[in-house]
Amino acid sequence: MSLEYTPYVPVKRYLLEISYDGTNYCGWQIQPHSPSVQEVIQNRMFKFYDRQPIHLIGASRTDTGVHAKRFAASFLAPERPAIPMERIFKALNRQLPEDIKIHSIREVPLDFHARYEAKGKAYTYVVNLGGLSPFNSRYSWKPIHEMDVEKIRAASHMLTGTHDFSSFVVERSMIDDAVRTIYRIETQVVGQFCCVTFIGNGFLYKMIRCLMGTLEAAGSGKLTPADVKEILEAKNRLKAPETAPPNGLFLMKVFYDQQELENYRPEGIPFL
């Protein structure tokens, strides 16, 4: 009988913040036949964890073409090989394609859940008030009509607070209720871009793009703030204008701390 020394290497859970250009992906979540951000990262991890499958749990989904400045996802690192956190960070950033980058990594409790423990999220939607260029067309929406930023601001005040957002939801499942709280909507003009930042406790499928479509109609003068309030209160998707395109939308931050969520300041142009 031999006594071998086997060092005890505990299983660990890590939380990643991930930046990605969503142009070439079907979004975060794995889909058959379409490249997803989750799949690309998991495939890299599979290789450096000796072909053990790694499962990333994302804080939410993002749609095709939507970008992220700091998406959040956690994973359980296997016992062997025990790779130090700094090496996971560097190896991923070296091996991932240019349109996906790990922004940060930290250890979290083993029972941490990236989705259920999120206190809220911040999204920024970029409206292009100037000319489209090969450098900004993937990251902004240029509406056909002229935009009045003050009108966007006035209408956005109708949408903050706790409401049933049924008028701003696409393909809603029957079991979800549509009550969410938007703490703030802040509209900044930076150069030729109008950046509208939504900070809330959670957002439904395509909700920000639906809200932005309505704010665009307000910005072009087609809707008054009172009309926007009426659309919200109708709780009927058919009352709201068209959904804004995905390429102007950035998930800016997922919050696991209430204080951080409340103190969040909009960051200007997200695609820098």
Place this chain on the structure above:
Amino acid sequence: MSLEYTPYVPVKRYLLEISYDGTNYCGWQIQPHSPSVQEVIQNRMFKFYDRQPIHLIGASRTDTGVHAKRFAASFLAPERPAIPMERIFKALNRQLPEDIKIHSIREVPLDFHARYEAKGKAYTYVVNLGGLSPFNSRYSWKPIHEMDVEKIRAASHMLTGTHDFSSFVVERSMIDDAVRTIYRIETQVVGQFCCVTFIGNGFLYKMIRCLMGTLEAAGSGKLTPADVKEILEAKNRLKAPETAPPNGLFLMKVFYDQQELENYRPEGIPFL
């Protein structure tokens, strides 16, 4: 014998200003086996000019991976079909891929030459002082060493004026002389980016990237302004540091008017 009315449609020459993201191209000029910006635009024109070949004359070449905010190129429009200028502009912008856009079009004299008549050019090189993101890594260079912007500025003063720039030229042909005039080098810090703008009467092959490599060595403290002056005066490529990568470089403007060249103001971050 029949008398047909044939309206007289004069041949015209047009000058285009073109924006492009150079990431996926071997540069402006047509090369065998590599996609070029010139080829993409000429192919589109070939189609709407009823399969008549159109030849674009560019103001210069750009290297693989170099971008342009406003590259200039002219072409002779055939007699038939006579397409109004506004329609050429719209048709091109509708049919070109997202990474190439026509910024402007105007009619110029038939004997206008886009290269020989250029009075000068402005280029901006983007140095990334902050973190790399999926949104800025194609458009900026992050040097390994910390940069001191004041040191870049001090060294840049050594390079303005009329000089023989042989120390900053790659693959120089024997017949070219290397005397050029740099009117100004302006260094702006905008957010996390240091934008170095070079305004001159002309630049040699890879000259800006060579100059930027030297300014980077100055910015990191490896070279003093006196060292930079010495490198310039040596007229020997082997004396200068490595060439900076192409992805931080933007051709900002080609000038056909001396006054416009002299009045040019740097435009900040070029990839917006």
